[in-house]
Amino acid sequence: MAASVLHRRLGGRRLRALVLGGSLLASLGLAEVLVRVRGHAPALTPQQVIVSVEPGPRLLEPDPLLGWRNAPGAHLVTYGSGYQYATSHTHSGTRVTRDPLLEHRYRGRPQIEVHGCSFTYGWSVADADTFPWRLQAALPAYDVVNYGVGGHGTVQPWLRLRESLARGVTPALVVVAYGSLHDERNVLTRRFRKAVVPYSETTAGLSSPRARWIEGRLVVTHEALSYERPPLATRSALVELLDEGYCRWQRSGLEERQVTQALLLGIARRCRASQVALVVAGIGHDDLSRSMLAELAATGVRTVDISVDLDLPEHNLQPVDWHPSPRAQASYARRLLAYLRREGLI
Numbered sequence: 001m002a003a004s005v006l007h008r009r010l011g012g013r014r015l016r017a018l019v020l021g022g023s024l025l026a027s028l029g030l031a032e033v034l035v036r037v038r039g040h041a042p043a044l045t046p047q048q049v050i051v052s053v054e055p056g057p058r059l060l061e062p063d064p065l066l067g068w069r070n071a072p073g074a075h076l077v078t079y080g081s082g083y084q085y086a087t088s089h090t091h092s093g094t095r096v097t098r099d100p101l102l103e104h105r106y107r108g109r110p111q112i113e114v115h116g117c118s119f120t121y122g123w124s125v126a127d128a129d130t131f132p133w134r135l136q137a138a139l140p141a142y143d144v145v146n147y148g149v150g151g152h153g154t155v156q157p158w159l160r161l162r163e164s165l166a167r168g169v170t171p172a173l174v175v176v177a178y179g180s181l182h183d184e185r186n187v188l189t190r191r192f193r194k195a196v197v198p199y200s201e202t203t204a205g206l207s208s209p210r211a212r213w214i215e216g217r218l219v220v221t222h223e224a225l226s227y228e229r230p231p232l233a234t235r236s237a238l239v240e241l242l243d244e245g246y247c248r249w250q251r252s253g254l255e256e257r258q259v260t261q262a263l264l265l266g267i268a269r270r271c272r273a274s275q276v277a278l279v280v281a282g283i284g285h286d287d288l289s290r291s292m293l294a295e296l297a298a299t300g301v302r303t304v305d306i307s308v309d310l311d312l313p314e315h316n317l318q319p320v321d322w323h324p325s326p327r328a329q330a331s332y333a334r335r336l337l338a339y340l341r342r343e344g345l346i
Helices: 002-037 100-106 131-138 155-166 182-186 190-203 237-251 256-273 287-298 326-342
Strands: 051-054 060-063 067-070 073-079 084-089 111-115 143-146 173-178 207-214 217-224 277-282 303-305 321-324
Touching: 002 237, 067 207, 111 131, 111 155, 131 143, 131 326, 155 207, 155 217, 155 256, 173 256, 173 287, 182 190, 182 256, 190 237, 207 256, 217 256, 256 277, 256 287, 277 287, 277 326, 287 303, 303 326, 321 326
Parallel strands: 111 143, 111 173, 173 277, 277 303
Antiparallel strands: 051 073, 060 067, 073 084, 207 217
């Protein structure tokens, strides 16, 4: 009799467990349907973002100081849609700003260094459509160097200029392109790491500088550029939505705006100490970018807003890519040139 009672109890527990498990699965299934109806989708897989490079395997290579830089040589980049563009990098990893056959003519001329991310590099547009190339065409008396690299933030110019100015390299002018999109890159947020996962073939094995504001001072370390995707994120919109929420929470304690401002002010101090003219050029068409420019200007840093509205079709490369179009790049160059001439910097 005791055995029979025990059997019934165990059977009841199994039934309750099955009911509870079924209810949980049904709730998760309903939640999955609801988040998809609201426009959310599972995470992209690396195979869903197809960008091939010839000669391969990738456009970037490791750099011990900056994390990564442009791989030297001429490359043809092809999207899955068939869209292509050609890009050429010098032996030092900068993107060309003139015909390589004319390079010898610019040796010894005053240098203008332009630092920035993919906007400065000119991602998805030809060499001659980038705004540093256009600067060079308008300023033949100068040697314009395009230090733009896809995925870079403000911490990379801070590192590069700290090293080069300490060696006594004194360009005539340094232009640092800034947008609020750089803030999370500088502190290496989980969301930024996640954004590069679809390009894993490009970023595999790379490290990244990571800036922190610790006890009133700026600390920069290097960490692996990696991201651990949650299980089922590429299959479940709900899991992906929860991961996005976690990414937003993780950003809240990183003080990324304070870190970015400290980096830019640090660049300004180093340039001032080396008697090098500096301009921070705003490429972000948003209030956060503009407020940073205003705060810098209040401390005496030269700033200019050269941004354009990338939501306008003529300023982006959609449906191929969201980066600035040749028309946007031309606007960057025109606005920057006007400012430099007005301030007597060229």
